[in-house]
Amino acid sequence: MSRALRTTVDHGRCVGNAQCVNLAPGMFRHNENVQSEVYDPAGAPEAVVLKAARFCPTSAIRVEDAATGEVLFPQP
Numbered sequence: 549m550s551r552a553l554r555t556t557v558d559h560g561r562c563v564g565n566a567q568c569v570n571l572a573p574g575m576f577r578h579n580e581n582v583q584s585e586v587y588d589p590a591g592a593p594e595a596v597v598l599k600a601a602r603f604c605p606t607s608a609i610r611v612e613d614a615a616t617g618e619v620l621f622p623q624p
C-alpha cells in the first residue's frame with residue numbers, strides 16, 4: 549500500500565500555468581483565482597506527485613509524508 553502524502557501549494561508562488569493540473573488532474577485543479585489547489589490528496593501516485601512538484605516552474609508545491617512529516621519535496 550502506498551503511503552499517504554500531505555501536498556500543499558504555496559499561493560504566494562503559484563503562477564497558475566497548470567503544469568501540475570495537466571500532470572495529475574486527479575489531484576490538482578485550479579481554484580477561482582486560477583491557482584492550483586489539492587482537491588484529492590490521494591488522487592495521484594507518489595511518483596506523479598513528485599514529478600509535478602519538480603516540474604512546477606516556481607517550486608510552489610511541497611510534498612511531505614503525512615505520517616512522519618518527512619519532506620519529500622523540495623529536497624533538503
Ligand code: SF4
Pocket residue numbers: 557561562563564565566567568569583584603604605606607608609
Ligand atoms: S505547476 Fe506550479 S505554478 Fe503551475 S499551476 Fe501548478 S503549482 Fe501553480
